[in-house]
Amino acid sequence: MILAAKYPLLMFGAGASRPQLAPALADFVRRLRIPFFNTQMGKGAVGGASDFYLGTAALSERDYVHQAIDRADIIVTIGHDTIEKPPFLMARGRHQVIHIGFVSATVEEVYFPQAEVVGDIAKGLDLLADQLEGKLKTNSDWVVLRKDILDHITDRAEEDRFPLTPQRIVHDVRQVMPPEGIVALDNGMYKIWFARNYRTDVANALLLDNALATMGAGLPSGMMAALLYPKRRVLVVAGDGGFMMNSQELETARRMNLNLVVLIIEDQAYGMIRWKQAVDGFADWGLTFDNPDFVAYAAAYGARGRRVTTASGLAPALEEAFSAGGLHLVTVPIDYSENIRVLVDELRHMQD
Numbered sequence: 001m002i003l004a005a006k007y008p009l010l011m012f013g014a015g016a017s018r019p020q021l022a023p024a025l026a027d028f029v030r031r032l033r034i035p036f037f038n039t040q041m042g043k044g045a046v047g048g049a050s051d052f053y054l055g056t057a058a059l060s061e062r063d064y065v066h067q068a069i070d071r072a073d074i075i076v077t078i079g080h081d082t083i084e085k086p087p088f089l090m091a092r093g094r095h096q097v098i099h100i101g102f103v104s105a106t107v108e109e110v111y112f113p114q115a116e117v118v119g120d121i122a123k124g125l126d127l128l129a130d131q132l133e134g135k136l137k138t139n140s141d142w143v144v145l146r147k148d149i150l151d152h153i154t155d156r157a158e159e160d161r162f163p164l165t166p167q168r169i170v171h172d173v174r175q176v177m178p179p180e181g182i183v184a185l186d187n188g189m190y191k192i193w194f195a196r197n198y199r200t201d202v203a204n205a206l207l208l209d210n211a212l213a214t215m216g217a218g219l220p221s222g223m224m225a226a227l228l229y230p231k232r233r234v235l236v237v238a239g240d241g242g243f244m245m246n247s248q249e250l251e252t253a254r255r256m257n258l259n260l261v262v263l264i265i266e267d268q269a270y271g272m273i274r275w276k277q278a279v280d281g282f283a284d285w286g287l288t289f290d291n292p293d294f295v296a297y298a299a300a301y302g303a304r305g306r307r308v309t310t311a312s313g314l315a316p317a318l319e320e321a322f323s324a325g326g327l328h329l330v331t332v333p334i335d336y337s338e339n340i341r342v343l344v345d346e347l348r349h350m351q352d
């Protein structure tokens with residue numbers, strides 16, 4: 001099936017994001033030169049800097065990277081777990097899918113691979129590459145598409161607008177995080193921006209839950225990462241809504257003397273639901289709220305708090321917090337008009 005394909009494409013899912021698998025996946029891509037994209041939970045399985053990286057599917061459908069999915073005639077999924085919202089809807093007669101996983105595919109309406117390779121993923125990929133290396137048709141169409149997708153994604157990442165664009169926030173966070181630094185995301189609109197724009201080179205360097213997507217989980221998952229890896233920088237990124245669902249855990253983080261920086265993305269709203277209201281054409285209604293003074297709130301827990309007040313203030317604030325060590329809370333206002341400008345327009349455009 002792969003030999004007959006004109007546009008084979010790889011997809012790395014949640015099960016591919018295991019640190020021990022990273023060398024085998026990278027080898028597979030290098031030997032076969034097939035481009036790949038990943039689901040949100042498959043991020044970092046193969047370095048995002050790879051020449052074959054086409055992006056991350058952050059929305060279930062009609063995201064920018066879906067241009068590549070639409071183009072493909074065969075998609076080889078590696079470690080796909082349908083607990084993640086499926087990144088594309090399979091339609092009969094569209095493209096074929098080969099499932100490679102530790103366990104068989106969970107077949108359902110949206111996922112019914114025509115073939116599967118079940119077992120040790122690394123070994124399976126190695127054996128497949130032995131049979132396919134040097135025999136695949138090459139095509140350069142992917143190169144053009146890749147540039148288009150990645151240029152589109154980094155647009156406005158260095159803009160000086162205040163409040164900051166989501167793209168700028170992701171960009172600045174990337175600047176202060178070393179490759180093995182860990183970003184633990186809570187759940188909200190910024191998660192989509194991090195999934196699309198944050199480039200990872202190391203497996204499990206971006207912790208994100210795209211299954212139940214529980215608000216309030218970001219702080220404890222970051223705390224666990226800080227406990228396990230005291231020498232790595234750990235940053236929790238949470239929306240103001242999600243942070244306030246579990247912020248009392250600051251007490252635990254303080255008591256355990258964790259080195260942890262928490263970045264609160266402030267829009268005084270449940271931004272993601274607001275965005276969904278807009279996508280579905282409803283009036284903007286009922287999703288805004290006020291916040292406590294987060295700097296005073298941090299102090300109340302014995303943490304250091306600071307507020308970002310300029311476009312260029314985020315990276316230095318994070319850098320200072322990490323350098324000082326201990327528990328820090330940094331709050332940054334976000335300009336979510338980009339959700340409408342980019343994501344809704346993209347959806348409309350793709351629907352046309």
Ligand SMILES: Cc1ncc(C[n+]2csc(CCOP(=O)(O)OP(=O)(O)O)c2C)c(N)n1
Binds near residue numbers: 187239265267272
């Ligand atoms: C416990 C829980 N309740 C509700 C939801 C549904 N939900 C997903 S995102 C979201 C809003 C998140 O708001 P916030 O944390 O402020 O982030 P923003 O989207 O504004 O960036 C809600 C209510 C959820 N995922 N988890």
